[in-house]
Amino acid sequence: MADTTFAGTDLPRRAEIEIDEQEVNRRKQFLEFRADDAEALKSLEPIAEQYADPVIEDLYRHFLSFDETGGFFRDPKVLERVKRLQREYFVRLTEGDYGADYVRNRLGIGTVHERIDLAPKWYLGAYSFYLRAVATRLLEAFGKEPQKAFSAFLSLMKLVFLDIGLAVETYIAARDRTMRKQQEAIRELSTPVLQIRDRLLLLPIIGVIDTHRARLITESLLRSIRANRARVVVMDVTGVATVDSKVAQHILQAVAAARLMGASVIVTGLSSNVAQSLVALGIDLGTLNTAGDLQGGIEDAERILGYRVVRAAETGRGPQLAERR
Amino acid sequence: MPAEVHVTIRDETDIVTARQRGRELAAIHGFSKTEQTFIATAISEVARNIVAYARRGEIVLATSQDQGRPCIVVVARDEGPGIQDVEVAMRDGYSTSKGLGMGLGGAKRLMDAFDLISAVGKGTTVTMKKCVR
Numbered sequence: 001m002a003d004t005t006f007a008g009t010d011l012p013r014r015a016e017i018e019i020d021e022q023e024v025n026r027r028k029q030f031l032e033f034r035a036d037d038a039e040a041l042k043s044l045e046p047i048a049e050q051y052a053d054p055v056i057e058d059l060y061r062h063f064l065s066f067d068e069t070g071g072f073f074r075d076p077k078v079l080e081r082v083k084r085l086q087r088e089y090f091v092r093l094t095e096g097d098y099g100a101d102y103v104r105n106r107l108g109i110g111t112v113h114e115r116i117d118l119a120p121k122w123y124l125g126a127y128s129f130y131l132r133a134v135a136t137r138l139l140e141a142f143g144k145e146p147q148k149a150f151s152a153f154l155s156l157m158k159l160v161f162l163d164i165g166l167a168v169e170t171y172i173a174a175r176d177r178t179m180r181k182q183q184e185a186i187r188e189l190s191t192p193v194l195q196i197r198d199r200l201l202l203l204p205i206i207g208v209i210d211t212h213r214a215r216l217i218t219e220s221l222l223r224s225i226r227a228n229r230a231r232v233v234v235m236d237v238t239g240v241a242t243v244d245s246k247v248a249q250h251i252l253q254a255v256a257a258a259r260l261m262g263a264s265v266i267v268t269g270l271s272s273n274v275a276q277s278l279v280a281l282g283i284d285l286g287t288l289n290t291a292g293d294l295q296g297g298i299e300d301a302e303r304i305l306g307y308r309v310v311r312a313a314e315t316g317r318g319p320q321l322a323e324r325r
Numbered sequence: 326m327p328a329e330v331h332v333t334i335r336d337e338t339d340i341v342t343a344r345q346r347g348r349e350l351a352a353i354h355g356f357s358k359t360e361q362t363f364i365a366t367a368i369s370e371v372a373r374n375i376v377a378y379a380r381r382g383e384i385v386l387a388t389s390q391d392q393g394r395p396c397i398v399v400v401a402r403d404e405g406p407g408i409q410d411v412e413v414a415m416r417d418g419y420s421t422s423k424g425l426g427m428g429l430g431g432a433k434r435l436m437d438a439f440d441l442i443s444a445v446g447k448g449t450t451v452t453m454k455k456c457v458r
C-alpha cells in the first residue's frame with residue numbers, strides 16, 4: 001500500500017501552502033541566507049554532481065536498514081524512482097536561483113510525506129544524514145582548504161533549513177486538511193432526524209452546512225417525513241454560527257421541500273446575531289416559521305398537532321400530553 | 326501576531342477557516358459579537374464566490390486604524406474568469422448559478438466599505454472594511 005502511494009510522487013502535486021516571493025525573502029532574511037550564500041552554493045554544483053550518487057546510495061542504505069523508512073522502498077522499481085527524484089532534489093541544492101520557483105519545487109515534498117504517513121522524525125533524520133554526508137564530502141573535496149569547506153557547509157545548512165521549514169509546514173497543513181475532512185465526514189454521518197412525538201420530527205443541525213451536507217440533510221429529512229408521516233418538523237440551528245446566503249438558501253430549500261410533502265417546518269435557535277446578519281444580507285426569512293428556542297419550537301409544534309400540555313392534577317398522573325378534543 | 330492572515334481558498338472547508346480567522350481577529354480587536362458575525366458572514370460570501378466561480382484564490386485579513394478605531398480589512402483575490410459587468414453582478418437577486426444573488430450586495434451592506442475590481446479573464450478582487458463602532 002505504501003509503495004503505491006509513494007509511486008504517485010511523479011504526479012503533479014498540489015502544494016498545501018503557497019508562499020510568494022516576498023515571504024521567501026523574509027524567510028531568507030531570517031536565516032541570513034544572502035546573495036553570497038547563493039553564489040557559494042552555486043559554485044559547488046560540480047562537486048554535487050560528482051558526489052550525488054554515492055551520497056544517495058548511502059542515504060538509501062540507511063533508510064533500508066530501518067523498518068519504518070525501509071518499508072516504503074521494498075519494490076525495486078519504486079526504489080529506483082525515488083532515488084532518481086532524490087538525486088534531482090540533491091543537485092537542485094546547488095543550481096542557484098533560490099526564489100519562488102525553488103520553494104514551489106520543495107513544497108510538494110512534505111505533502112508526499114504526509115500522504116505516505118512518514119512522520120517528521122524520519123525525514124528530519126534524513127536531513128541530518130544529508131548534512132553530515134555532505135560535510136564529509138566537502139572536506140574531502142576541498143582538501144587543504146577546510147576553511148572553505150566549512151563556509152560552504154554553512155551556506156548549505158541555511159538552505160537546508162529553509163527546506164526543512166517548508167517540509168514541516170507542508171506536513172502540518174496537509175495534516176490539518178485531513179483532520180478537517182475527517183471532522184466533516186463525522187458530522188455528515190451525524191445528522192440525525194429524531195421522532196419526538198407521533199408526526200413530530202426534530203432535526204438538530206450542528207456545525208457547518210456546506211452544499212454537500214445540505215443535500216444529505218434535505219434527503220434524510222424528506223425520507224424521515226415520509227417514513228414517519230410527519231406533519232411538523234422542528235429544525236434547530238442553535239449550533240450554526242454563521243449563515244451566509246448559500247446556507248440560507250439551503251435552509252429555505254429544505255423547508256420548501258418539506259412543505260411539498262405536507263410537513264411544516266419550525267426553525268429554532270437562530271441567534272440574534274445571525275438574524276441581524278441575514279437582515280443586513282437582505283435575505284427575507286419572513287416566510288419561515290421561527291421560534292426563539294428549541295423548547296418554544298416544540299411547544300409550537302405540539303400546538304399545531306393539537307396536543308396540549310396538561311398538569312398532573314388534571315389527570316391524576318404525572319405531567320403528560322393529552323390529545324386535544 | 327502576524328500583521329496579515331492569509332487563507333488559501335480552494336474548497337468549502339477553506340471558507341470555514343477564513344471566516345473563523347476573521348471572527349478571531351475581530352474578537353481580538355474589540356468588535357461586538359454581532360459585528361464579528363457580520364464580518365464572518367461577509368467573508369463567507371466572498372470566499373464562497375471564489376470557490377464557486379474562480380475555483381481558487383485567497384483571502385487576506387489585515388487590521389488598520391481609522392480615527393483611533395480598530396478596523397478589519399478583508400481582501401478576497403482570485404485569478405478566475407472575472408466579472409463582465411460589475412454593476413449587474415452587484416444587483417440583488419442577480420446570479421449566474423441559481424444562487425440567491427445576494428452575496429455581493431449583502432457583503433457590502435454587512436461591511437462599512439466595499440470595493441470590487443474585476444477584469445474578464447484576469448480575475449476579481451474584493452476589498453472590504455469594517456471598523457469598531
Ligand SMILES: Nc1ncnc2c1ncn2[C@@H]1O[C@H](COP(=O)(O)OP(=O)(O)O)[C@@H](O)[C@H]1O
Pocket residue numbers: 245370374375377378379403405406407408414415419420421422423424425426427428429430449
Ligand atoms: N469571484 C468571482 N468571480 C467571477 N464571478 C463572480 C465572482 N463573484 C461573483 N461573481 C458573479 O457575480 C454574481 C453575483 O454574485 P453573488 O452576489 O455572490 O450571488 P450568487 O453567488 O448567489 O450568484 C455571481 O452569480 C457570479 O456570476
Ligand SMILES: [Mg+2]
Pocket residue numbers: 370373374424427428429
Ligand atoms: Mg455568492
